[in-house]
Amino acid sequence: MRLARRAVLSAVVIGLLWAGAATAGTMSVTVKQGRVLEAPMVFGRLVGHLPYGARVSVLGRHGAFYQVRSGSLAGWMHRSALTTKRIVLTGGRVRSGVSGSELALAGKGFNQQVENRYRASGRADYTWVDKMEHSNNFDGPTLAAFARQGGLRGGGL
Amino acid sequence: MRGLALKTAAALAGLLLLAAWPAAAGLIDTIPGVGSVGEIRRRVQQVQRVAGAAQRATAEITPRQEYYIGRAVAATILKQYRPWDHPAANAYVNKVGQCLALVSDVPQTFGGYHFLVLDSPEINAFAAPGGFILVSRGLLACCGSEDELAAVLAHEISHVQLKHGLGAIKKSRLVDLGRLLIREGVREVGSARLNQLTRVFGRSVGDITKTLMISGYSRAQETEADRAAVKLLRRMGYQPAALISMLQKMKARYPKTKVGFAKTHPDPLERVRAVRSAVGAAGFHPPAVRVQRFQNALSEG
Numbered sequence: 001m002r003l004a005r006r007a008v009l010s011a012v013v014i015g016l017l018w019a020g021a022a023t024a025g026t027m028s029v030t031v032k033q034g035r036v037l038e039a040p041m042v043f044g045r046l047v048g049h050l051p052y053g054a055r056v057s058v059l060g061r062h063g064a065f066y067q068v069r070s071g072s073l074a075g076w077m078h079r080s081a082l083t084t085k086r087i088v089l090t091g092g093r094v095r096s097g098v099s100g101s102e103l104a105l106a107g108k109g110f111n112q113q114v115e116n117r118y119r120a121s122g123r124a125d126y127t128w129v130d131k132m133e134h135s136n137n138f139d140g141p142t143l144a145a146f147a148r149q150g151g152l153r154g155g156g157l
Numbered sequence: 158m159r160g161l162a163l164k165t166a167a168a169l170a171g172l173l174l175l176a177a178w179p180a181a182a183g184l185i186d187t188i189p190g191v192g193s194v195g196e197i198r199r200r201v202q203q204v205q206r207v208a209g210a211a212q213r214a215t216a217e218i219t220p221r222q223e224y225y226i227g228r229a230v231a232a233t234i235l236k237q238y239r240p241w242d243h244p245a246a247n248a249y250v251n252k253v254g255q256c257l258a259l260v261s262d263v264p265q266t267f268g269g270y271h272f273l274v275l276d277s278p279e280i281n282a283f284a285a286p287g288g289f290i291l292v293s294r295g296l297l298a299c300c301g302s303e304d305e306l307a308a309v310l311a312h313e314i315s316h317v318q319l320k321h322g323l324g325a326i327k328k329s330r331l332v333d334l335g336r337l338l339i340r341e342g343v344r345e346v347g348s349a350r351l352n353q354l355t356r357v358f359g360r361s362v363g364d365i366t367k368t369l370m371i372s373g374y375s376r377a378q379e380t381e382a383d384r385a386a387v388k389l390l391r392r393m394g395y396q397p398a399a400l401i402s403m404l405q406k407m408k409a410r411y412p413k414t415k416v417g418f419a420k421t422h423p424d425p426l427e428r429v430r431a432v433r434s435a436v437g438a439a440g441f442h443p444p445a446v447r448v449q450r451f452q453n454a455l456s457e458g
Contacts, residue, residue: 030220042260124235125236152394154256155259
């Protein structure tokens, strides 16, 4: 009887934990600038961006894409840009009792402050890292045209 | 005994259904044979607290932290290598690389994928976490076509997506980071704590650059990246045999002593053997249009 009771309790624990994950009707943007596309296609046209931490309502799914809405912006985002974890950004202050991972998501840990201190050490040269990041950022249709010109037919082209 | 097992199974099925239907679960306050809902809730919270404590001991590297680590790794490498300031070549390499990234399982990292050519005759490439990928002119000179360039970039993208660089960070750094995060908690980071964080950061970056520039990845990791690269090439429409062609050219230039890429990579023919079955029997016949635009983009003029 004790064994049966323990088994039932374990099932309830597992079930309740699973239910919490399965009912995620909202997700958070986990990249600096989440790309919201017109259609669920990797080379699709961009309709807007959402910043890191933005919450989106999930309306549906197609392959690796989620159909999302955030305010007046609606479209499709790739799953790699979204997380079910909540990202709390409150001007640097975070509620108490959070885990290390939640603190890391909220911007604690390795962040711009740490980079600024590391830069000052002289061990690294960020000049071309900054240039790399801010140039040659091609959108889906430009890359699609490049691919087609080269006779490439991947990615739904 | 059998009757008890059947009753237990029925209770489990019912409870799982209830657990997935929170509204219904709110209608009951006692589960027969188990206890009150309040007692169950307390037990669940206890399980979560124990799981959370174990997780907190080691910090997770989030995509955002991976981005800052990657920037620092790339910046550390760029302290030793000069970039090739050739706008057309860099734009072209970025187009090839970003196409491959788009058809991968992780088309977006926190800060995106960015590629830069290094002005060095060494045959080498470095994949920093988060998608900062550096390839040398020496390596580009081994490529005779866009497909071979794509094979190189697909391999480096795969190292990023398989987290091989992050895997080089010693576990003790992550434990230190976890402790610092928990100690800091809700407070703004003071100067002393910032110094400690930066120290852990610097040591983590050092672990990765040492792997990229001195010890190299394991044979298993190189094979894993090669196999993942073949998938990316196929998805984009490039010829997978370009990877074999590239490895054979690298073999022709493989130095007898452990310098350059020989220091950080296994013998190219070993890699060919490991990836041959994934590539298949088809030979490599690069389309003229992709050979031509490759040559045009990377010419010195």
